[in-house]
Amino acid sequence: MDNEARARRWLAVAVAAAAMTVAVAACGNSGGVGGSSGAAQAAAGSGQTVTLNYWTWFPAQSTLQKSIDAFEKANPTIKINLREFTNTSYQTELPLALGGGQALDIVGVQVAAMTNSVRKDLRPVSDWAADLPSNWQSQINPSMLSQAQKISQDNKLYDIPMGSIGSAFLYSNQALLAKAGITAEPTTSGQLAADVAKIKQAEPGVTPVTFSGESWWQDEVFFTVADQIDTKLSDELYTGKIAWNSPKMVQALTAYQKLFSSGTLSTGTLSLKEADADEAFNSGKAAFLLEGSWDSSVLSSAYRKANGIAVADVGASYFPVSAPGGSPAARTYAEGGLAIPKNSRHVAQAAKFIQFMTMTQQGESTWAPDLVLVPSLTGYTVPTSVLTSTAAQSGYATIQRTIDAGGSGRGEYPTNFTSDVLDNSLLQVARGQISPQAEAAKLQAAWASGRYPLQ
Amino acid sequence: MSSNTHMVRPGALLEAARPAGPSAEPSRRRSAAVRRLRRRALIPALIFLTPMLALYGVYYVYAFVFLGQTSRENVDLSFSGATAAGWRNFQLVLTDPLFWKSIENNLLFAAVQIVVALTLGFFLGVSLSSGVRFRRFFYIAFLLPSLVPLSLFATVFGQMIQTNGGALNQALHDVGLGALAQDWTGNPAAAYVAVFILLTYLIGLPIMYYTADLTTVNTSVLEAAQIDGASSGQMYRLILFPMLRGTHKTVILSVLLGSFRWFELIYFSTNGQPSGGTSIAGTYIYGQMFPSTGSAQIGYASAASVIVLLIAIAVSGVNILVQRRRG
Numbered sequence: 001m002d003n004e005a006r007a008r009r010w011l012a013v014a015v016a017a018a019a020m021t022v023a024v025a026a027c028g029n030s031g032g033v034g035g036s037s038g039a040a041q042a043a044a045g046s047g048q049t050v051t052l053n054y055w056t057w058f059p060a061q062s063t064l065q066k067s068i069d070a071f072e073k074a075n076p077t078i079k080i081n082l083r084e085f086t087n088t089s090y091q092t093e094l095p096l097a098l099g100g101g102q103a104l105d106i107v108g109v110q111v112a113a114m115t116n117s118v119r120k121d122l123r124p125v126s127d128w129a130a131d132l133p134s135n136w137q138s139q140i141n142p143s144m145l146s147q148a149q150k151i152s153q154d155n156k157l158y159d160i161p162m163g164s165i166g167s168a169f170l171y172s173n174q175a176l177l178a179k180a181g182i183t184a185e186p187t188t189s190g191q192l193a194a195d196v197a198k199i200k201q202a203e204p205g206v207t208p209v210t211f212s213g214e215s216w217w218q219d220e221v222f223f224t225v226a227d228q229i230d231t232k233l234s235d236e237l238y239t240g241k242i243a244w245n246s247p248k249m250v251q252a253l254t255a256y257q258k259l260f261s262s263g264t265l266s267t268g269t270l271s272l273k274e275a276d277a278d279e280a281f282n283s284g285k286a287a288f289l290l291e292g293s294w295d296s297s298v299l300s301s302a303y304r305k306a307n308g309i310a311v312a313d314v315g316a317s318y319f320p321v322s323a324p325g326g327s328p329a330a331r332t333y334a335e336g337g338l339a340i341p342k343n344s345r346h347v348a349q350a351a352k353f354i355q356f357m358t359m360t361q362q363g364e365s366t367w368a369p370d371l372v373l374v375p376s377l378t379g380y381t382v383p384t385s386v387l388t389s390t391a392a393q394s395g396y397a398t399i400q401r402t403i404d405a406g407g408s409g410r411g412e413y414p415t416n417f418t419s420d421v422l423d424n425s426l427l428q429v430a431r432g433q434i435s436p437q438a439e440a441a442k443l444q445a446a447w448a449s450g451r452y453p454l455q
Numbered sequence: 456m457s458s459n460t461h462m463v464r465p466g467a468l469l470e471a472a473r474p475a476g477p478s479a480e481p482s483r484r485r486s487a488a489v490r491r492l493r494r495r496a497l498i499p500a501l502i503f504l505t506p507m508l509a510l511y512g513v514y515y516v517y518a519f520v521f522l523g524q525t526s527r528e529n530v531d532l533s534f535s536g537a538t539a540a541g542w543r544n545f546q547l548v549l550t551d552p553l554f555w556k557s558i559e560n561n562l563l564f565a566a567v568q569i570v571v572a573l574t575l576g577f578f579l580g581v582s583l584s585s586g587v588r589f590r591r592f593f594y595i596a597f598l599l600p601s602l603v604p605l606s607l608f609a610t611v612f613g614q615m616i617q618t619n620g621g622a623l624n625q626a627l628h629d630v631g632l633g634a635l636a637q638d639w640t641g642n643p644a645a646a647y648v649a650v651f652i653l654l655t656y657l658i659g660l661p662i663m664y665y666t667a668d669l670t671t672v673n674t675s676v677l678e679a680a681q682i683d684g685a686s687s688g689q690m691y692r693l694i695l696f697p698m699l700r701g702t703h704k705t706v707i708l709s710v711l712l713g714s715f716r717w718f719e720l721i722y723f724s725t726n727g728q729p730s731g732g733t734s735i736a737g738t739y740i741y742g743q744m745f746p747s748t749g750s751a752q753i754g755y756a757s758a759a760s761v762i763v764l765l766i767a768i769a770v771s772g773v774n775i776l777v778q779r780r781r782g
Contacts, residue, residue, distance in 0.1 A: 092532055092745070099533035117531045117750055207619065213640075215728075216747035268618035271640045271728075276617070411748060418748040420553065424730035431641050431729070451547060455750045 038123055039103070042345040050349050051079045055097070056108030057090035058162075058336050059367045067366040071356050078349050080106075094118055098341055105344040106353055109159045109337035112411030115151045116455070122158040122339045123347065131351035132359075139359045141376045143406055144334040151333075151412060159337030160358050163373025166332035166403040166410060167292035168224040170320065171299075174313035174391050176206060176287040185317035185395070187328075189255075192288075192320040193264040199287045210277045211290035213270035215423035220331070220410075221290065222426050224319045225259070226252035227407045228326035234408035238415070238454070245437075245444035253429055253436035255323040260430045265290075267431050282309040290319070293330075293399050296371035299392040302385075303370065316395025318402045331410035332403045336373050371396065374403050417452035522764075526757035531750050544758035553731050554759060557739040558766060564735065565714035568654045572661035572706045579658070580665025581695055594662075601659035609653070609723035616640065616649050616724070640728040650733050653724055661706045668702040669695075704778050711774060715767050736763045 042050070056064070061084045068080045085093055091114055094107060098121035107122075109115055129136065137145065144164050149157040170192075172185060177195070180202040186192040196208040211217065223234040229252055236242040237249065259265045269277070281289035282298070289295070297303045298314045318328040338354040340347055356363040358376060368375045369386045387393045425443060428434045434442075446452065526544055530537035548554050579597065583590045600608050615622040616639035624636040637645035672695070680694050718737030721727060727734035727742070734742070740763070743756040 088745070092751075095531065095533035099535045113748075117533055120533065120536055214726075214747070219748070266619065267638060267641060271616070271618040271621070271638070414749045416743070416746050416749040416752065419742065419746040423747065427641075427728070427730050431638070451551075 038127070038342045038347075039345050041347060047077060049077050049079055050346050051081050052105040052346055052350055052353060053103060054080050054082050054106040054353070055085070055090075055094060055104050056082075056106075057085045057087050057110070058108055059370055059372060063367050063370050067357060067363060070362060070366050071353055074356070074362070075349075075352065078352065080353065091117075095121075098122075098343070101343060103343045103345065104341045105346050105350045107339050107341055109339050111148050111159065111161055111334045111337045112151055112409070112414075115148070115158060115337070116153050116414065118339075119152055119154070119156075119158045121342055123342055123344070125157045125160060125339075128340055128347050128351045131348045132355055136355070136359060139378055141378060144376045147334040147409065147412070148337055159339035160354055161334035161376050162336030162338065162358055162367070163334075163375045164332055164403055165293045165335045165373060166330040166399070166407070167220045168290055168319045169293055169296075169330065169399055169402075170209075170317045171281065171289040171291060171295065171395070172315045172317070172391075173281065173284060173287050173311050174315050174389070175311070176203060176284070177315075179203060180287070185315055185398075186320045187317065189259060189262075189264060189320045189322040193262055195288075196264055203287070205285075207266075207269070207280055207286040209265055209288040209290060210269055210272065210280045210286035211265070212274035212277045213272045214274055215427060216419065217274065218426040218430065219418055219423050220292065221319070222252065222256050223331050223408065223410075224329060225256045225322045225326075227329035227331060228319075228321050229255075229323045231327075231329050231405075231407050234331055235412070238413035243444050244447050245440040249443075250436050250440045251323060253439055255326075256426070257429050257432065257436055259322060261432055265430075270427060270430060282307075282311065284310050293332075293374065293403060294335075294372050296396060296399060299396050300369065300371055300386050301388045301392070313389045313391055314395070315389075315391030317398055328402055329405075329407045330402045331408045332406060333410040333412060334376070374400050414455045415452045416455075417447060420452065421446045522757045522761050525753050526761050528754045530753045532753065534753070537754075540754050544755045545762065547755060548759045548762055553734065554739055554762075556731060557727075557734040557736050558763070560733060561714050561717075561735045562770070564650060564654060564717065565711050567651050568657065568710045568714070569707050571655050571658060572710060573703055575655070576658045576661035576706070577665055577696065577699070577703075578691070580662045581669065581691060583662070584666055584669045594666075597662050598659035600656040604719075605717075606719040606723050608656075609720045612649075612653050612656075613724040613726075640725050643729055643732045646725055646729055646733045649725060650721070653720065657720075660709070664702050664706055664709075665699060668699055672698055707778075708771065708774060712767060712771055715763065736766075 054068075059067075061082070064082060064084065068082060072079060087110075090108075091110065094109075094114065095117045097104065098107070098118055107118070109118060109122075133139075140160060141164070144161045145157070147164075148159055148161045149155060152158055170185070176199065177183075180195070180198040182195050182198055186195050192209070199206055199208040211221070226233045226237075226249070229248055230236070233242070233248055233252065237244060242248065260267055272280070277286075277289065278291070278295065280286040289298075296316070298309060298311070299316060301313075303309075304311060304314070318330060321328060338357060340350045340354070344350055357367070358364075361377075361380070364375055364377050364380050365383070368377075368380060369383060371382065371386070382396065384393075387396055422443065425434070425439055429436065429439050525534075525537075527540055527542070528537040529540045529544075579593075583593055587593070616624075618624060618638045618641065621639070623639070627633055627636045637648075639645050639649045676694060676698070677690065680690055685694065715736055717735055718741060721733060721735050721738050722741065725733045727738045731739075736759075740756050740759050743752050743759060745751060
């Protein structure tokens, strides 16, 4: 009995301690560190070398080093100290570093995903525009510039985007298509279904269409289908102009489900991670790869050779139109923003580097041939030496054209509704575990619950 | 860990120094002496414990205050510009069916591993202690999954259960059992089975607990049972199982509390699929901290963490009370 009483007492104390921490903390400071107006600028004497601290996740370090080398050669008094991160860890590391007051001079910003989590610690472009050419705005794609500004909750421009990305697109292994007797990229889901049947027959060991089964990718594919019905359907859903259980939405869910129920896309592929899907395509085990435009590097023969990709020729197309009466579409958004933090003491030099990367042919030619972004520099064209086959040239032109057409905003509406509700639900729709009508009703109920406001 | 009668309970010597007596006066004097002895023993104990208590104290106080504060704020990963949220984060967590699903899964997975540990783990522990051949090899085989980093182990398992080309489905096809091949992360029931299989692999530590405590068992009891004609099954069930009651408690408590730390296990194997069906508290909180789309909700994740902490304390408290009552 003594033991029992003692155990009860300890339990009560532990619960009380946990509860007290919540209560005590509730009385504490709920504010945060306010943003400063910007660090004082370091005076650089003539001929004195300035080192800029540059953090980013993009482009690949080997590519970026070429850009830095070219910039340093042209500007001998400026050195760049680069730190490169992976995509996801960067989203965590940068806000913490900036919030902690780390002295960085140039930072890459994932325009849709990160602008609002770091803007408090960035200088608006208007603060350093004087260090850019007077006509700088005319050199950047206006739509990309507008997106980079619009995403910010205070409607200020904090970064200059290097380019734009979009999804979803269909990449193809030309050799496997030829073996199966396929002579053109599929433009409708019916044609893709026929191609899948031909590939299954001609190459039984080959996966006809591979793609990431990760939940985030499902909304990329779904919204591509939805925007084929109405190019702005995704925007309209997130801005509340149209209900999630509207007839258009049901039509989109039905078309999406049919892709799986018809066997065009396999539910078995839904257990793959993005890297596994890419690997299957790059090793010649899959005929089609469903990916974002950020994977366009595979169109470059030099890139394939440098990365050991065993596919001789790659083509690309927009995602086949899957709804009756639909037209090609892709959700797109500005990406690869370059910004200057408030803590930078070398703003003029940092602006010079950003200008080099985004507004000069020389800078552009160091990273744009990787084809990860459709560059924002007006009039920039990819050198013909990068795209060596007709399929690659035609494919990249299609991607560029689809992105330039401007669909709904990709990732423009930050809300956990997408990851908490929509993505998981779409997996159920794909697997036929729920009907499009029931799914649409469920989505509308969750959206209307008020749990998932736009952030 | 053991209920062995040869072991001395802490404080028993002091209690042994308290003989019963008819007279109240000598009894009071003895009680005072015992109290003095206890006080004298407390000082060196505190000297030894203080550095460790301080170390733990700093950690706990910091962690609890941090969680408590952020749980009542709207704040992102920069931890700047926070705004007060009151109790809204708690309200949102408590009304989220996915949160309760993850807690339910936590308890279910813990229950499954407890059952596996108390049956298969107990059986294997006793069998290996009885001197079977190649027992060192078996010990290594059973322990290895518990010794390698859980993230690595779960990643390999995650690859094995891929629907197309995964080793598990491939093996089933190869041995003519293709009909049993499953969409392991797509079918809710199959996903549970996959996690149960994964948990069964982690039987190494319970086996070690049983093995360690079996060395303290009084063998004369077993010899007597053998002479009385007890079968192997009766020895396991009626003699050894009750004798290792203390070990069962250790196993149950360690699995129960450990289940709240199986984040890597689920994240790298099923990643909570299908549609959050195998999500546990850890993956749920991580999903709110680092959502694939949208911003990190540190306040919401902190509120969920506080609730999970309280649930874990409650679960272990209930467990301790039940065990003591039975004891």
